[in-house]
Each structure stands twice: as C-alpha cells, then as structure tokens.
Amino acid sequence: MNITFIGAGNVAWHLAQALDSAGHTVQQVYSRRLQSAVQLADQLYNAEPTQSLDFSRSKANVFFIAVPDQAIASLVTRLQLPVHAILVHTSGTLPIELLSAFENTGVFYPLQTFSKAKALQMQQVPFCIEASNPETEEVLVSLAQDISRTVYLVSSAERKVLHVAAVFACNFTNHLLSIAYQITLQENLEFSLLEPLIRETINKALAGENPASVQTGPAVRNDTSTMQSHLDYLSRSPAEKEIYQLISQNIQKVSREL
Template sequence: MKISMIGAGNVAWHLSIAFENHHHQVCEVFSRQQSKAKALTAMLYQAEAKTDLDFSDSKAELFILAVADDAIAEVCSMLVLPENAILAHTSGTKSLEDLQKLIGSFHDLPIRCAVFYPLMTFSKQKKMQLKEVPFCIESDDAEAESQLVRLAQGMSNTVYLVSSQERKVLHVAAVFACNFTNHLMALAKEITNDEDLEFDLLKPLIRETFQKALAAEHPADVQTGPAVRGDKSTINNHLVYLNNRPDLFEIYEIMSESIQQWHA
C-alpha cells in the first residue's frame, strides 16, 4: 500500500517505519516543522519531505493524519487530497463524524474518512513492538475499513473495529491506567528526592505492583496498603507528613477515600 504521513511526531515516526518494515511504501511526510519531516524521511526508503499540504498529485492511497487533536481542523482546512483517497486520523478522542464534517466543509472531492488508532504511548527513543499494540479501526466506508484492518493485521496481533464512543471510553480509561499512574510515580520520585532518598528503592515494588495487577482477574483483587486495610492511624500519620504539601495532601486524601469506598 502507498501511504503518506501528515505529521512527524512520535506516532507518525513509529507507524512510518513499521509500514515500510511490512513492505508498504511511505511516499511523503509533511510537518509544520520541516526539520522533523526531513528527520523522518531520512529513516525511510524513498519518502519525500513535503513543504505544503497539497497532495493532489500524490500516488498515495492512504493519508495518515497523525497530528495533535487541536491541529486537526487547521490541517484539514489546508489539505488537498486526491479523489477517493482514504484519510485516517490517529486520535483517541476525535470522532469519525468530526473528521467527516471537517472534510465536508473544506473539500469538494469525495474523501473516505477513517480512524486508525494505535492504543499505545509512543516515544521516538524507545523501540516499539507493534505486534503487542492494539489497533482500533473505524470507517463507514466498507472498502476503506477492510483495507485498514488488513494494514493493521499485518503489523499487530490485536485489531478491533471500535466505534467513536467506544474509543472515547478506552481513551479515558487509558488516561487513568497510563498518564495518571505515571504522574503518581513522578510525585513519588519528588517525595524521595526531597528527603535525599533513592527512588530506585521503589522500583522493585512498582514492578511487582504492575505485574500483579496485570495478572489478576481484576486489579482491585490485589489492592494493598493502609487504605484497603482501613488503617486510619497510618493514613493520618502520612497526612501529617504531607501537611506542608497541600497538592500531595489532597491527592493522597482523595485516593485513600476512593480505595476505601471501593472496598467498603
């Protein structure tokens, strides 16, 4: 399949390389920062770094819109695609209907809109095994949907047809499971740093916690700590320690209350 990338961030970087590793051709890469487009094309076989969003003469069949959610409308307003091209965004929150309305507002030629959402956190520095990454596909064009499913199945063991509402729910759950837990670990590191303690002392505990949660039928089944035990004395001692950090005090109190209510 011939594919062009609109965006050159973390998602575009991983997908582009994966496409070529699975014998697809990346034709073009566009980024508002030309240096990023050139850096990505340097990793690819024969891709061109585009300086504008006019793809009217492109040989690509599929255009992957891998930009920030708040940039999608602006990009779509300037985008020029070949007739009957497939345009698929990679957003976890933007609906298929949102994309269709934007394309309908700015384009006269028929464009087949779709969603090609990899449910994963990406960083350029970390190599990713896409076989382990779930892909969520959506389109109301049967042929486009079939093509995207085949494309995803060539790279991943887990491919689902997921509606916009279902994808929104998954994205909310992902924020709790990924972003919030990572932030809590960042706060834990600040607590140890403030007392000149090594954060590395917590890493075996963190690994064991995640391993148990993933192995359990339900993560709540393996919940530990003072809140689940109803250990008010320990909770109060911790809150006294955190009294000079109102932000951490509030988070600790809210989390403890949530755990206690769950296990009441």
C-alpha cells in the same frame, strides 16, 4: 499500499517506519517544519519530504494524519487529496466525523505511547480501527494487521471511553510515580528502591481480576493511625495531602462495595 504521512512527530515516526518495513511504500512526509519531514523521510525507503498540503497529484491512496489533536480540524480544511483516497487520523480522542469532508475516512489509533528516541515492538501495540464504510475498513484492518498482532474494531464512542481509562491507568499513574519520586528525593532516598514493589504491583493488577480485588495498603485495611501519620507527614504539601485523602476515601468506598 502507497501511503502519505501528514505529521512527522512521535506517532508518525514509528508508524511510517513500521508500514514501510511491512512492504508498503511511504510516498511523502508532510510537516510544517521541513527539517522534521526530512528527518523522517530519511528513515524511509523512498519518501519525499514536503511542506505542501496539496496532494491532489499524489500516488498515495492512504493518508495518515498524525499531528496534535488540536491541529487536525484546521489542517483538514486545507488538505487536497486524490479522488477516492482514504484519509485517517491517529487520535485517541477525536471522532471519525472530523474527517467527514472526505469520502473514505477512518481512525487508525495505536494504543501506545511513542517517543522517537525509544524503539518499541509494534507487533505488541493494540490498534483501534474505525472506518466510514466497509471497503475502507477492510483496507485499514489489513494495514494494521501487517504491523500488529492485536487489531480491534473500536467505535469513536468506545475509543473515547478507552482514552478516559488510559488517562487514569497511565497519565495519572505516572503522576503518582512522580509524587513518590519527589518524596524519596526530598529525603535523599533512592527512588529505585521502590522499583520491584511498583513492578509487582503492576503485575498483580494486570493478572486478570479486578485490580480492586488485590488492593493493599493502609486505606483498604482501614489502618487509620498509619493514614493519620502519613497525612501529618504530608502537611507541608497540601496538594499531595489532598490526593492522599481523596484516593484513600475512594479505596475504602470501593472496598465496601466489592
């Protein structure tokens, strides 16, 4: 396929290169900042950087929008595409309907976190695909399967649910790790001491059962004296103390229901 990327951030960076390497041709890379478009185009076999959203004469037949969520709606109103082109966005949150001014649309959502500076195995990334019609779906699934082993058809409603789950499992988990980091730092302890325990916790939680069935710690064993001693320690950090209380309560609630 001939492909155009609209956006040159972290997602475009990895996706454009993966598709290019899989034998497709990225024709153009658009960015508001020419320098970003040039930087990504330089990584591709035959791509031109551009600052124009008029693609009416483009040779591309699939257009990937990979810009921040809040920028998509206004960008779409300024976009000009060749007739019958497929337009997809790569957002985990936004519905396919956002693109409904066009005929053949879809969502091409990689369920992974990307940084330009960090290589990753695209084959391991689950892709969530949605399309406005069966012909488009076929094209998008085939493109996704060219770069990944795990491709799923996921509706906009399901994708939203996955995103909520990912916020808990990833964004919030990262925040808990940052609290742990802060606590060890304050006492001149090495955060890396916790690394084996963190990795083992994740391994157990991902072993296939409900993670609630392998819950450990003072809350689930109703060890109130340890919890009280932890809350006393946290009294100088009210926000962390509140998180400690709320999650401990919920662990106990879930464990009673299990």
